[in-house]
Amino acid sequence: MRFARSRRVLRLKTVDSCFQDLKDSRLVEETFTVDEVSDMLDGLQVVVHEEVESEIIHTAHTNVLLLHQLFSQAEKLYLKLQTDVSELENRALLEQVAEFEKAEFTSSNKKANQECNKPKLSPLNEGGLSELLNKATSALDEKSKLERALKDLQRIQGDQKLALKNKEITKREDTVAAIRSDFQKTLNASTVTQKNLEENLVATKHDFLKVQEKLTVAEKELENKFQQTAAYRNMKEC
Template identity: 85%
Template sequence: MAELGFSEHHQNEVINYMRFARSKRALRLKTVDSCFQDLKDSRLVEETFTVDEVSDMLDGLQVVVHGEVESELIHTAHTNVLLLRQLFSQAEKFYLKLQTDVSELENRELLEQVAEFEKAEFTSSNKKANQDSNKPKLAPLNEGGVSELLNKQIFRLQDENEKLKARLRTIESQATSALDEKSKLERALKDLQRVQGDQKLALKNKEITNLEDTVSALRSDFQKTLNASTVTQKNLEENLVATKHDFLKVQEQLTMAEKELEKKFQQTAAYRNMKEMLTKKNDQIKEIRKRLSKYEPDE
């Protein structure tokens, strides 16, 4: 087994600290894994997503994971300070002045030696645990002190974290429902506009057909009159000119009728209600996203 050059007592103290650090690391990794699982359970409910939706989900996941990792790094730094505090307090009782070399914390050779020590120690820990299972265990000191308060604080934070996650899932579900309803309203509006467009096109085609029939009849009458008498040719030509003017006038009236029909369609209650519903849904989605952005930093 790898050794660090300590006495047996100090080596056992190092092993205890490594065991504490490993347990905290495992707990934080489970928390990070749960962040990804929560994203899968709450957001991945559809078959396809847009680029903006994927980007939004990844941004939210980044904020959560960043917060978890930052919290763990801060907690690790603080626990190391507390450990140094214990050592310095014990040294000061004997009027000793301990010194630290921060540059040694980046010593690759020493870091690899510690990693080898940890691997060797905890690889054989299961065997030691089986061997020591029959040995009597000492009762822990100060059972109701710092350890109990720490456990209560952990349970309280875990409970609060679960509540926040549940609230976040509820808000995300509401946002998803609002987006679905918005998509349905948009499709309904497009269908309504398509139906109105088909009706306008059919009316326009019918009027054009009637005008074509009228022009064909006028041309037929003009040809008969022209063949009957050359005296009335001038009058027929004038009639044809007048008819052409009427035709142009009818075309202008048709254009105005189309514009009026479009204006009336936009003034219908169905169009206004549909537009108002879309506007309200957009406002609701903005409000939900605004509320969601307030809870994600807390997460």
């Protein structure tokens, strides 16, 4: 209320200065026409309208910020606050607020006496509420630590699983590469063996043909020799 009152007093002084500026700058003659008076009032209206509008907007915005702070603190204490907009138009309550403000700023002595008689809210740092708040804060901190530790553990486990998976993949790739290498060696050896067998078969076939040719020649020579013998001639004469 002190902040709002100081703002209101400052803005009212600004409005008063608008009227004073008009008097000092325009009211320099003894008589004015209707149009001149109307023009001065229109200009004054614009200036006062801007000042009042600016103050109303500023008051609304500061009230929003104040309520935001209160609700944020209530959330930290796990409190549920409820508002009744209809109470803002309650004339009886508004009159009580006006009386309170009037009593608050009438005099310092009267203010001190009324402060002693007014009921006060218990401070937040007294009683069990402060201890409850401390416990809640500690519990939230502990929860945050546990969540971080769990995330770190999950990350480490994930890294270990990934490393084992990569190791297993590498091992299998090495096994497949070894099998492929052995198969290629066997295939190459089989190709060489088949080629050698084919070459040996061709060579053997050539040797067989040579031997067969020699046998044919030998048979003919033997037959010729046999025909030249006396036994063959006697057998032929008989």
